[in-house]
Amino acid sequence: MSEVNTASKISNPNVGDVVIDVQHLTKKFDGRAVVRDLSMQVKRGTIYGFLGPNGSGKTTTIRMLCGLLTPDEGTGTCLGYDIRTETDKIKTQVGYMTQRFSLYQDLSVRENLEFIGRVYGLDNPKAAARAAIKRLGLSGREEQLAGELSGGWKQRLALGACTLPSPQLLLLDEPTAGVDPKARREFWNEIHALAADGLTVLVSTHYMDEAERCHEIAYIAYGELLVHGTVEHVIAASHLTTYIVSADAGTLNTLSQELTGKPGVDMVAPFGTSLHVSGRDGAALEAGIAPYRRRADLDWKKSEPSLEDVFIDLMSKAQDNFQ
């Protein structure tokens, strides 16, 4: 708790508990809306997961929050500063980790960190870089060129770089893409430790297991924010009924083809030796699958929909509205 208080002392006095507060953001490229009427709020110390398919507007939203893009419509504040007019102040307190590795490949780990320390005006950039190298477990690699690091180490360095100037808010754009499970787990442990210190983290991802590690999530598709809240809340709000059918692979393949398109069945997805069959209208789904439930070679079980089921369903619904 004490860290939270010290953190809020050095930040904008106008910012209360809400770090990101934006309303009706719209961004168009060549007349095509990439983000439409997006409103969101993120509280201090929260790990906020940002999910959605490729091209849904996640990166564009993050860039609008840190002043890299100017919204065409809408208003809002980030850390209490106006995202249109006070981007200079936002930049000093936000750590932004880009989707593509964007540190200097031809500078060493130490040189990259010292550069960032100097740009942010740290009193002792060399000492700050040394401390970050130690904290990130990069000791022994400090003189290695950033471009020669493996994917996992690059990602770790990038996180170290954007936390170096002690920001109030971290914006992480698909930070764990292409990183192995162990490195991902360590990364998330680090994120939780930072959030416990009062740092707010907005992280976009495609991984469902990572979504479940967030305090809150938001799902965005076709530029629109479709749902937000805790994972439990999002699943409950979907009103999706799901059955899991188990059988051998050959049977499942034919069953999948037969069930697809049946009235009441909105979604059929194979998971190894089982099939997830879901519908938005519980009664209609029951009616649709009734003839199959009597078959001896199929083992039916009612279940909670997974987060992935919920998202695929949201996406197809959004697509229907969009077209």
Next chain:
Amino acid sequence: MSHIIPREASRRHRGNGFWRKTWAVLIKEFIQLQRDRVSFGMIVMIPLMQLLLFGYAINTTPRNLPTAVLLQEHSDVGRSILAAFANTGYFRVTELPTTEAELDRLLASGKVLFGVEIPANFERALRRGEVPSMLVIADATDPVAAGSALGALSRMVQTALVHDYAIPEAGAPAFEIRTHARYNPAGKTELNIVPGLVGTILTMTMLIFTALSVTREIERGTMENLLAMPITPIEIMLGKIFPYVVVGFVQAAMIIGVGIVLFHVPVLGSLFVLAGLSTLFIATNLSIGYTFSTVAQNQLQAMQMSIMFFLPNILLSGFMFPFAGMPVWAQWVGEMLPLTHYLRIVRSIMLKGATLSDLHYDAAAMAGLMLVAMTIAVTRFRRTLD
């Protein structure tokens, strides 16, 4: 959604298909070339522009060269001789100094290429049938520019006074012209070329250094990170230019040093002034290169812009062809190029011993060009990814 791959489409050809694969790359290259509109435009524009520009501008036997005339007496004969000078087509009287010191200053600053002095009692001597002499001083730092004009003088002497009565007719010319090739009496071309090369080499290397600096950040993806940081376009620009000022300074010192040792080019003026103005010239070129970098969309375009800028620098600055011999519009284009001013500066300081007060116009012009380039660069620099 069917994932079955149609057999027909995936059938492959036998053999290693050398030409097929070459064709595949060729088609891809054409498509990419077509996408890069700016490069495509430059393929057409560069040759056309350069051909028109240089075809009309370059003249190796320059005419209408600026000339200063010092009249120690005012006489009809003097006026006739001046008219004869102008009639050769090579000389254009632009200045009428009243003292020898003033004439020297005009030559030292490069404002005129020739100085003509008609001494006192010239007409009286003529009438007495003596053969008086007048002095023509040529700025021989550029032997090519001075050469053909001086050649025309001997013909002129024969005909200058045929219409003047009361001058005794004789077979021999009535007066003689003593020519004095100042600054480079032996007419050595290397004395002109080596100082010129200092400027030319610096232009080429400096432009390329900075022309790639912003486009490289964009192509490597580091620009997004840089823009997200609390840093302003001016800070980025100055930070990117300064290191190369040092590099350029070392380079300039090296070329001048080699010129002195191997080519025996003198440095008659102050080395300190030369160093200072060379630094200004280096910074000007770096700023222009940086401006290209903020306008170009990729490294290829930045390179093309640099080359397009480099060619007029060589051809219209007075490095290869006499500046004074170009048509007026081409001289105006030349005035827009930093190399034009630097060539005057470096040649004047090294060969003529010019001082800063002789060169203030060219120094100010370079500083002006640098500020214009920097202003364009800072305003063109995109602070967002919009």
